[in-house]
Amino acid sequence: MMSAETDLNSVLDELDSTEVLMGRARETLDSTLKNLKLTPDEEQAMAEEVQHLRDLAKKLDDNTVEIAAFGMVSRGKSSVLNALLGKEVFKSGATHGTTVQKVVQRWETETPLEGELGNAKLILVDTPGIDEVGGETREKLARDVARRADLILFVISSDMQRKEYEALEDLREAQKPIIVVFNQIDRFPDADRDQIYAKISNERVRHLVRASDVVMTAAKPDPFRVKTRHADGTVTTAWEYPPPVIETLKMRILEVLEHEGKALVALNTLLYAGDLHADIISHKVRIRDDSANRLIWNFAVAKGAAVALNPIPVADMAGGLAVDVGMIVALSKLYGIPLTRQTAIGLVKDMVKALGALGAVEVVSKLLSSGVKASLGGITILSSSIALPLTAIGYGAVGLAQGAGAAGTSYVFGQAAKIYLQQGCQWGPRGIKTVVAEILDQAKADSVVERLRDDLKAKVHQK
Numbered sequence: 001m002m003s004a005e006t007d008l009n010s011v012l013d014e015l016d017s018t019e020v021l022m023g024r025a026r027e028t029l030d031s032t033l034k035n036l037k038l039t040p041d042e043e044q045a046m047a048e049e050v051q052h053l054r055d056l057a058k059k060l061d062d063n064t065v066e067i068a069a070f071g072m073v074s075r076g077k078s079s080v081l082n083a084l085l086g087k088e089v090f091k092s093g094a095t096h097g098t099t100v101q102k103v104v105q106r107w108e109t110e111t112p113l114e115g116e117l118g119n120a121k122l123i124l125v126d127t128p129g130i131d132e133v134g135g136e137t138r139e140k141l142a143r144d145v146a147r148r149a150d151l152i153l154f155v156i157s158s159d160m161q162r163k164e165y166e167a168l169e170d171l172r173e174a175q176k177p178i179i180v181v182f183n184q185i186d187r188f189p190d191a192d193r194d195q196i197y198a199k200i201s202n203e204r205v206r207h208l209v210r211a212s213d214v215v216m217t218a219a220k221p222d223p224f225r226v227k228t229r230h231a232d233g234t235v236t237t238a239w240e241y242p243p244p245v246i247e248t249l250k251m252r253i254l255e256v257l258e259h260e261g262k263a264l265v266a267l268n269t270l271l272y273a274g275d276l277h278a279d280i281i282s283h284k285v286r287i288r289d290d291s292a293n294r295l296i297w298n299f300a301v302a303k304g305a306a307v308a309l310n311p312i313p314v315a316d317m318a319g320g321l322a323v324d325v326g327m328i329v330a331l332s333k334l335y336g337i338p339l340t341r342q343t344a345i346g347l348v349k350d351m352v353k354a355l356g357a358l359g360a361v362e363v364v365s366k367l368l369s370s371g372v373k374a375s376l377g378g379i380t381i382l383s384s385s386i387a388l389p390l391t392a393i394g395y396g397a398v399g400l401a402q403g404a405g406a407a408g409t410s411y412v413f414g415q416a417a418k419i420y421l422q423q424g425c426q427w428g429p430r431g432i433k434t435v436v437a438e439i440l441d442q443a444k445a446d447s448v449v450e451r452l453r454d455d456l457k458a459k460v461h462q463k
Contacts, residue, residue, distance in 0.1 A: 022060060025266040029057045032277050037336055042287055049280045056269050056276075064121045065257060065265055067107070068145050069181075070171065071155035072164060073129035076183040079219035080155055081105070081124045083244035084253075090126045109254065120257065120265075125149065130167045146174045147275055150268045151256060153249075157184040159196050160204050172208050175271060177256055177264065179213045180205055181249060186218040186242070215252050218245040285422070292334055296414030297455075299327040300407045304456040308403025324348050324410055328417045335421040347420065351413050354436045400457065407452045408443075415439045 033053055043050060058064075069077040078090035089105050107122040127145050146152060154168055171178060182200060185193045193216070201214040221242040229235050257264070303323040325344045332339035339347075416436050420427060427435055442448070 022266050025270050026057065026060050028270060029053065029060070029273055032273060033057075036277075036280060036284075038280075038284065042284055045287060046280055046283050049276055049283070053273060053276050053280075056273050060265065060269055062121050063119055063265065064123060065150045066123045066125055066148055067151045067153060067253065068125040068127060068149035069153045069155055070127055070130065070146070070167070071181075072131045072161070075129075075155045075157045076219050077129070077153075077155045078126050079244075080153065080181055080183055080217060080246070080249070081126055083217070083219040083246040084124065084250060090124075109250070122257075131163060143170075146171055146176065147272050149174075149176055150264055151253065152176050152178045153181050153253075154178055155181045155183050156200070157182070157187075159199060165204065168205065168208055176268060177213075177260065178209050179215055179249070179252055179256070180209055182214060182216045183219055185216045185245070186221040213252070213256075215249045216245075217249050218242075220244060288334055289418070289422075292331055292414075292418045295330055295334065296327065296411060296418065299323060299330075299414060300410040300452060301455050301459055303327075303410045304403035304405075304407025304452065305459045306403075307406040308400045308456065321348055324413045327410065327414055331414065331417050332421060335418075337421055337425060339425075347417060348413060350432055351416055351436060354416075354432045355409070355412070357433055403456055404453050407456050411443065411448060411452060412436065412439055415443075 033050075036050070038046065038050075059066075069081055071077045081090045082088050085105065085107060090103055103126040105124050105126075107124045109122065125145055125148075152171055152174075154164075154171065156164055160168075168178070168180070180200065182197055185197075188196065197214070197216055201211045205214065221244065223239040223241045225237050226240045227235055227237050306323070325341060325348055328344040328347055329339055329341060332344070416432070416439055419435055419439075
């Protein structure tokens with residue numbers, strides 16, 4: 001009985017390491033897509049990234065394995081892939097710019113895969129040389145391919161240059177299996193070839209890849225002339241093209257895939273999905289941050305204009321705070337964390353207290369309640385140590401100065417509320433006073449107050 005239970009546990013453990021793992025990866029992708037919660041505009045702006053996530057789900061369903069070749073120009077990346085395929089598909093050449101974008105080809109192996117990847121769809125991917133002309137664009141493409149790849153072939157053709165070693169280090173950070181392919185070995189005497197191979201595997205890359213993952217190939221051996229003497233005594237010369245030396249690499253690739261199997265595909269898919277998700281969230285934050293800044297600015301200017309046109313101190317302050325509450329509610333909807341009006345009122349109260357603790361709210365109150373134009377000279381919207389002067393001098397109206405003060409406080413409240421929402425409805429370890437003080441400092445550095453004053457002046461004059 002115990003033996004049967006042990007056997008059952010063994011079977012269950014095996015299932016957990018294969019099919020269940022793939023199922024969990026698929027569920028994670030589905031959950032990631034479902035929880036993005038993008039607006040139609042955001043989904044349109046990030047259509048490419050979202051499509052990549054959907055493609056990953058299909059990759060899992062189709063059991064697709066991507067094998068990408070990397071290396072410098074003239075190392076024979078394309079030739080290695082052609083040799084694996086057994087036919088000329090990838091364009092090969094010794095000049096820069098031969099491969100300017102990734103090229104993809106299905107690989108039907110002569111030796112059928114066994115084990116977990118018996119029905120796998122193998123895809124070979126050629127990439128631009130890491131030292132190509134116009135390198136920034138091509139290197140970005142190479143990095144993107146590396147993120148998608150399940151297995152990387154790093155092709156060299158002699159002892160490694162510094163640029164190659166640095167590129168290999170970068171690829172290692174992608175946490176993908178790497179096979180270093182020492183190609184074009186036919187161009188070296190046997191002793192030199194063995195010496196270079198030993199140096200590469202034992203010194204150059206031993207901290208990055210296993211010695212068993214350094215493989216020698218001659219994907220496209222150089223042709224040589226062969227003289228033939230015929231019966232009639234004539235001699236002709238012809239080029240002879242040796243067959244590629246590629247079997248060792250082919251077998252190593254299949255060994256890696258068969259041993260690591262679906263776990264490799266599932267892990268790499270989730271790693272790439274994690275990167276994509278982080279990119280989407282970052283893009284989403286930028287979009288919403290831009291929208292939030294526009295919303296805050298519009299509320300601040302509208303509030304300032306309303307106060308300027310109705311310079312009755314008590315009514316101004318009460319109405320202004322109501323506008324701030326409405327602004328915070330609108331911001332919360334923008335960030336997908338709807339707040340009740342009561343919660344927004346509590347936030348405004350907390351921010352007013354923070355301004356008071358910083359010595360700013362008293363100055364603002366004086367500015368809003370003052371009815372004497374002369375008293376406005378030199379008074380700032382906030383404390384003189386943390387904000388720019390925003391006075392009514394030159395405007396000829398007390399109301400405009402009051403409106404400017406209201407607009408400034410609304411801007412500060414909006415920026416603080418934005419940070420609060422971005423941090424998941426919490427002020428974080430720095431606390432509300434630090435957040436507000438930093439916003440005030442930034443407003444001063446960016447001349448926000450000056451811009452508010454100019455926009456407010458234009459808006460009031462339109463009325």
